Amino acid sequence: MIGMWTAIKRTILGDKIDGKLPARVQAAIARQQIQSEILIAWVQVFIVITFSSLYALSPKTFSADAMFAPVPYALLVYGLFTLLRLTLAYWGKVPAWFIALSVVADMALLMFLIWSFHIQYQQPPSFYLKAPTLLYVFIFIALRALRFEATYVLLAGASAAVGWLILLGYAVHLEDGMAQITRNYVEFTMSHKILLGAEFDKVISIVVVTLILALVIVRARRLLINSVAQATAAEDLSRFFSPEIAAQITHSESWIEPGTGEGRQAAILHCDLQGFTKLSMEKPANEVISLLAEYQSRMVLVIQKHGGTIDKFLGDGILATFGAAVTTECYAADCLRAMEDLDKEAAAWSEERVAEGKDPMTVRFVSAAGPIIFGAVGDSSRLEYTVIGEPVNLAAKLDKHAKDEKATGVTTREMLELAKEQGYAPQTRLEPREGRHVDGVSGTVDLAIFRA
Secondary structure (H helix, E strand, O other): OHHHHHHHHHHHOOOOOOOOOHHHHOOOOOHHHHHHHHHHHHHHHHHHHHHHHHHOOOOOOOOOOOOOOOHHHHHHHHHHHHHHHHHHHHHOOEEEEEHHHHHHHHHHHHHHHHHHHHHOOOOHHHHHHHHHHHHHHHHHHHHHHOOOHHHHHHHHHHHHHHHHHHHHHHHHHHHHHHEEEEEOOOHHHHHHOOOOHHHHHHHHHHHHHHHHHHHHHHHHHHHHHHHHHHHHHHHHHHHHHOHHHHEEEEEEEEOOOOEEEEEEEEEEEEEEEHHHHHHHOOOOOHHHHHHHHHHHHHHHHHHOOOOOOEEEEEEEEEEEEOHHHHHHHHHHHHHHHHHHHHHHHHHHHHHHHHHHHOOOOOOEEEEEEEEEEEEEEEEEOOEEEEEEEEHHHHHHHHHHHHHHOOEEEEEEHHHHHHHHHHHOOOOOEEEEEEEEEOOOOOOEEHHHHHHH
């Protein structure tokens, strides 16, 4: 029985929001609510301008000696109230009580305007019950839906229903109002007679529309909160993964399973801080982490500028890919362009440190290209996107070999030729070194060394 009731509630109200929302999610929703308040206030300004224009341009059907013409006063009061609300909305300081007051004020002004018709046109009170102006209540009720809070929609609907019942009671009980009641629909439509059923139909319509809108808002609000929570989680995810990997995770059309991967042609870039291991043993922990963060922030920006994706941070090492997470036809050219800019950035960083009285730092960059496998590894509780293949292994081995070459930038001759085919035009001098023996690699490797 409980399970059935839960299923019914879920069908009616939508998915339940689990747990307390994080402060940042609540802040994001609050920002959305402020924007909604501004939008509502501007819609109200539009309503004031529209009603004022229609009133000014429309011919007046009441006599010139009518004792009371309330429309200009009502619009003036409503306009001033709306301007105050708009100002508070832009300040982001619209308290809940003021919003509730605004809802009631909207309906009160509308009902007052309708009530005044019988005085303005010198007719019995039942005259205003036929005023089409009642339809405006649905505008004001719908207006409250922009805030995605069912409470204010319910308050608007309740205010409208109660307001109309008060107007109906006033018309029925004033003077000989009871004599105005009829059960004849034709007589009702052709005279000032009151048909109670027709008036109750109006109230029922207001109540039903209000309840439907409130239900829609409850469901929409749950969806909004879940969407904001997921968007915030995706934003947080992009801090731990590269934007490309985060996009693959959040936009995946199916559940990502371990062991799924694709074969691609890509370039692998490996960055490494020379002498970092020794430095990390000699310097205080906070200084080491600060240095690492400074180094990574500068290098990552350059890598991403050229379309590279950060695969992982390996202590002081940065493993990046070009063409793996996002396929491209110029992966090798992009990688070598990135290496050129990385070399310049590293030199500038080292010079800045020397100018600040700190030790200079040397960064090595190596790269290789070829077929790789890009996919998810791990188990269902802990997944990681990674790249596997000979270029990955070769880049790691070239990183160690770069010390032997006494070079800060090393790539393979094969990758250099491929990059040139893809449109790469070297902006720095590349020195060929052929037939090099690299530890862990069978045979020899033709290399290209970056020279300033």
